[in-house]
Amino acid sequence: xxxxxxxSDAFNAVAEPRRREILTLLVVRxxxxxxxVATLRIDQPSVSKHLRVLRDTGLVRMRCQGRQKFYQTNxxxxxxxxxxxxxxxxxxxxxxxxxxxxxEAKASQISASDAANKEKK
Amino acid sequence: xxxxxxxSDAFNAVAEPRRREILTLLVVRxxxxxxxVATLRIDQPSVSKHLRVLRDTGLVRMRCQGRQKFYQTNxxxxxxxxxxxxxxxxxxxxxxxxxxxxxEAKASQISASDAANKEKK
DNA sequence: TTGACATATTCCGATATAGGCATATATTTG
DNA sequence: CAAATATATGCCTATATCGGAATATGTCAA
Numbered sequence: 001x002x003x004x005x006x007x008s009d010a011f012n013a014v015a016e017p018r019r020r021e022i023l024t025l026l027v028v029r030x031x032x033x034x035x036x037v038a039t040l041r042i043d044q045p046s047v048s049k050h051l052r053v054l055r056d057t058g059l060v061r062m063r064c065q066g067r068q069k070f071y072q073t074n075x076x077x078x079x080x081x082x083x084x085x086x087x088x089x090x091x092x093x094x095x096x097x098x099x100x101x102x103x104e105a106k107a108s109q110i111s112a113s114d115a116a117n118k119e120k121k
Numbered sequence: 122x123x124x125x126x127x128x129s130d131a132f133n134a135v136a137e138p139r140r141r142e143i144l145t146l147l148v149v150r151x152x153x154x155x156x157x158v159a160t161l162r163i164d165q166p167s168v169s170k171h172l173r174v175l176r177d178t179g180l181v182r183m184r185c186q187g188r189q190k191f192y193q194t195n196x197x198x199x200x201x202x203x204x205x206x207x208x209x210x211x212x213x214x215x216x217x218x219x220x221x222x223x224x225e226a227k228a229s230q231i232s233a234s235d236a237a238n239k240e241k242k
Numbered sequence: 243t244t245g246a247c248a249t250a251t252t253c254c255g256a257t258a259t260a261g262g263c264a265t266a267t268a269t270t271t272g
Numbered sequence: 273c274a275a276a277t278a279t280a281t282g283c284c285t286a287t288a289t290c291g292g293a294a295t296a297t298g299t300c301a302a
Contacts, residue, residue, distance in 0.1 A: 002257035003124065003289045004137065015136040016125065016260085020205065027212050033279055046261065048280050067269040067278045075212035082210065084141070085203035091148050091196035123287035124259045137290085154249055167291065169250050188248045188299040 007056040010081055014059070018042060019050050026060060027073035036071070128177040131202055135180070139163060140171050144194050147181060151193035 006012045014020055021040055025031060033051065037044045051071055054060040058077045063070045127133045135141055142161055146152060154172065158165045172192055175181040179198045184191045 001255095001290045001292095003127075003259075005258065006124075011138075011141075012136045015133045017132075018260090020132075024208070027209055034277095043262075044279075045263080045281080049260080052280080069279065073209070073212070074216075075209040076216055078206050078209045079213055082203065082206035085199050085206060087145070088148055088194070088196040088199045089203065091194070092200055095195075095197055122260045122262095122285095124289075126288065139290095155247095164292075165249070166251080166293085170290080173250080190249065 006053050010057050010059060010077055013053050013057040014078075014081065016050070016053075018046075019054055019059075022047070022050055022054065023059060023073050023078070026071050027075055030063065030070040030072035032068045032070055034068070127174050131178050131180060131198055134174050134178040135199075135202065137171070137174075139167075140175060140180075143168070143171055143175065144180060144199070147192055148194035148196055151184065151191040153189045153191055155189070157192070 004012055006016065014023070018040075022036060025036065025039060031039070033044065033047055036042070036047050036051075040047070042050075051060060051062075054071075055062060059074055060071045061074050063072075125133050127137065135144070139161070143157060146157065146160060152160070154165065154168055157163070157168050157172075161168070163171075172181060172183075175192075176183060180195055181192045182195050184193075
């Protein structure tokens with residue numbers, strides 16, 4: 001079996017750096033395809049293909065106006081990823097605390113040896 | 122060009138559902154490979170391969186003990202993803218607020234028409 | 243040393259990809 | 273209608289994948 005389709009879920013769609021750029025651009029305000037092409041300097045067919053993936057996964061919404069199509073990020077669709085990563089937050093907090101504790105322990109050791117050196121002198 | 126390598130960054134590594142399961146399992150406490158195999162019901166070679174990807178992206182740490190190898194999630198490595206998704210938080214909050222506002226507007230319209238109906242009667 | 247156990251790697255086949263280029267499909271304008 | 277504009281799709285190639293099976297590597301125990 002090959003890798004899961006990019007259209008299968010947000011995690012796969014967002015694995016592509018270009019698509020992350022597009023999402024970041026489109027979350028502030030809607031953009032026409034040509035604006036995305038100009039801003040991010042990506043070939044138009046490539047942009048259209050990325051937008052297709054993002055649309056299929058519900059990460060962007062489209063609005064037609066004349067011959068232009070305006071896309072905007074659907075931030076709600078990113079929430080599941082945020083929630084998933086958030087389950088790890090307490091653990092990296094914990095890790096950071098341990099690092100800090102070790103640093104402080106080391107620091108106190110150093111001041112202790114400083115004191116010892118001082119005594120030596 | 123093909124898709125970016127799963128080993129290129131956390132986003133790509135985490136795109137695979139199995140690997141997300143493994144990370145969730147290993148964040149609570151370290152597990153030997155055989156324990157992962159038993160718990161998640163995945164073939165041993167497959168687990169080893171996923172662990173390799175997770176190790177290459179820094180998402181897990183390994184500790185050898187005899188013939189066993191214990192893996193544990195390095196939660197810190199998930200933080201960049203959390204940070205990236207967090208940049209969208211204010212936007213989905215905003216979207217939710219608008220949805221709520223519309224719902225309330227609609228509700229007040231309904232009560233208004235209810236009132237009108239009442240008057241009619 | 244031999245064998246049992248734990249884990250990693252390799253080879254295979256099928257598939258989904260991303261980019262580049264050409265082209266098709268609207269839609270507006272003259 | 274024809275030309276111009278805006279976007280989407282199709283075709284192609286190279287590549288990275290995932291799973292499965294076999295096998296290699298490494299470690300302990302008798």
